[in-house]
Amino acid sequence: MITGLGAAFFYLFAFVAVASAFMVIAARNPVHSVLYLILTFFNAAALFLLTGAEFLSMILLVVYIGAVAVLFLFVVMMLDVDFASMKRGALEYAPIGAIVGVVLGAELVLVLAASAFDLGRPATTSLPMPDPAVRHNTAALGDILYTDYVFFFQIAGIVLLVAMIGAIVLTLRPQRPHVKRQNMAAQVARKPADAIEVVDVDTGKGI
Amino acid sequence: MSAELLSESLTLALPEVILAVGAMILLMIGVFAPAGRANSTVTGLAVAILIGVLGWMLLMSGQGEAFNGAFVQDGFSAFMKTLTLIGSIVALAMSAGFARAEKFDRFEFPILIVLATLGMMLMISANSLLTLYMGLELQSLALYVVAAINRDSVRSTEAGLKYFVLGALSSGMMLYGISLVYGFTGHIGFDQIAAALTGAERSVGVLFGLVFLITGLAFKISAVPFHMWTPDVYEGAPTPVTAFFAAAPKMAAMAMFVRVVIDGFGPVTSEWQQIVVFIAIASMILGAFAAIGQRNIKRLMAYSSIGHMGYALVGLSAGTLVGVKGVIIYMTIYLAMTLGTFAFILAMRRKDEGNVENIEDLAGLSATNPVMATILTILMFSLAGIPPLAGFWAKWYVFLAAVEAGLYPLAIIGVLASVVGAFYYLRIIKIMWFDEPAGGFVPAAGELRLVMGVSGLFVLGYVLIGGPIAATAEAAARALF
DSSP states (O other), rough: OOOOHHHHHHHHHHHHHHHHHHHHHHHHSSHHHHHHHHHHHHHHHHHHHHTOOOHHEEEEEEIIIIIIHHHHHHHHHHHHOOOOHHHHGGGHHHHHHHHHHHHHHHHHHHHHHHHHHHHOOOOOOOOOOTTTSSSSSSHHHHHHHTTTTTTHHHHHHHHHHHHHHHHHHOOOHHHHHHHOOHHHHHHHOOHHHHHHHHHHHHHTOOO | OHHHHHHHHHHHHHHHHHHHHHHHHHHHHHSSOOOOGHHHHHHHHHHHHHHHHHHHHHHHHHOOOETTTTTTEHHHHHHHHHHHHHHHHHHHHHHHHHHHHHHHOTTTTHHHHHHHHHHHHHHHHHHHHHHHHHHHHHHHHHHHHHHSSSSTTHHHHHHHHHHHHHHHHHHHHHHHHHHHHHHHHSSHHHHHHHHHHHSSOOOHHHHHHHHHHHHHHHTTTTOOTTTTHHHHHOOOOOOHHHHHHHHHHHHHHHHHHHHIIIIIGGGGHHHHHHHHHHHHHHHHHHHHTTTTTTOOOOHHHHHHOOOHHHHHHHHHHHSSSSHHHHHHHHHHHHHHHHHHHHHHHHOOOOOTTTTOBBBBGGGHHHHHHHHHHHHHHHHHHHHHHHHEEEEEEEHHHHHHHHHHHOHHHHHHHHHHHHHHHHHHHHHHHHHHSSSSOOOOOOOHHHHHHHHHHHHHHHHHHHHHHHHHHHHHHHHHHHOOO
């Protein structure tokens, strides 16, 4: 259990997270929805920070807010999607939503009951984790990511390289006309004398 | 992991390291090479790198486990990697002529093939579910792009998209299975999973995970009922790409399948045996019947490959040393036959029409090009399993294993399916030898003639050279038991 100041912050962040999550689906303006989504992510990050998972917290900030949510924002602003008409029939699906809600609620009760009565844990071993007081978890993750799991880390890098090559192969068309490409030789060969012209302008006349 | 341990691991995985670094160097060469020559330069260098890696593996490679047991190099992996590398090298070499003729000048193609080969080698050497998944994704991602590489053709992009969507679905199912297996055994290493399953009572969760895992694996070897992508991808992708798809990834995926079920789930053989038996029967029957109506030879080869994966799985379903030996021999012979057939398909080129793909285009080939017709006849007889050609021996080894394991119904259905399947192989022979000539093909490029000749000789002479191959395959299979 969390108590004291920690508990106060927990309830604050948890409340704001749930409220802004609700606003994501309730807001009329899609741009507001995305902004509420970002607020939800912020609060989730703060909750992670409270539990001592500072690495997850920062990753959430960098990846979800810095990249994913901003991408959403761009998509919402650039594409002319008529969200109002998409939302119109939403209430028809309320019964299905209610069923899903009941199922999730039942699962929650089951999990809680299981942990309260201790119905037996699976006989599995989890990876040993250093005490957060001794080694904070960013360093602990780094300890194994770059040693024991360096092999997987490198393969993941190569998978990303393939994704990048694939995206370029399937979309880049160097032969197409009107493509302006960087010409480094021309850029380097350019001298100040070619680019800058000093003009003496008479006051009130313009060029 | 200490520095010495890391350097030991890297030494053991040196072929993979060379491929990864080589691919990156090739990328640089391709970007800075003059536009007209980039493809041929990079293709040549990629073939050289792959041959170098193959030579290193055959002559210098050590054995053991690396990276905390995530990666294993043993006799089985060496044999299957050899097959995979041969498949990649031949497919890449055969693409060179096609690239010249069809103005197919993307230098990224050989690089993606090298990276896909790297993924396949990781799959074959995988000793934990994590390595398996990462190798598989590396391979698949490269293959999706390669399938769609002719992006101006609607069929090629459709093939790529279809493969991508279905592949992503199967990856998801496999990952679900992996997470269940991890959750219920507490391990991802094959040895530890096997240890956790020995003696313990079988939990439903592990079996659930196993089913999903096999679903993903069956998709990758295009076994029924996860075969739907195969005909469309084979037909839509450019022919050199199809040749590559039919050869190298099948070897790697089958090797991975064998290692997972034998090494990881050996203690629960009776559980996965029934799944593999079902998949094998369904693949053999569908491969035999669905190919009958095909007019496009690439589609026909797709159904033929579905059927052949079924036969290979017959050996695996025995779950014994003899069975795995049968699978290895089957894949070796299948590689030779399929590469020869695709060399022939690539050589189906008319002066005015370019490459043709219909079976009717073969009409009367015996009159216009008797040498090619003879080689294809040998290959088709072999694919049908007519003695004394190689294809017969391949089926003989897997059916023998099934009979020894007491799976009589499976062996009987297999033999019946191969009789049905013989119909469409013989139909091609009939069209070539007895129909009115439909016009000849232009003389095939040198590399295609070489591949056809070598595979024809291999198939014909298997009776003579089969002994040492079977002995090597048995030694390779022994590494798993």
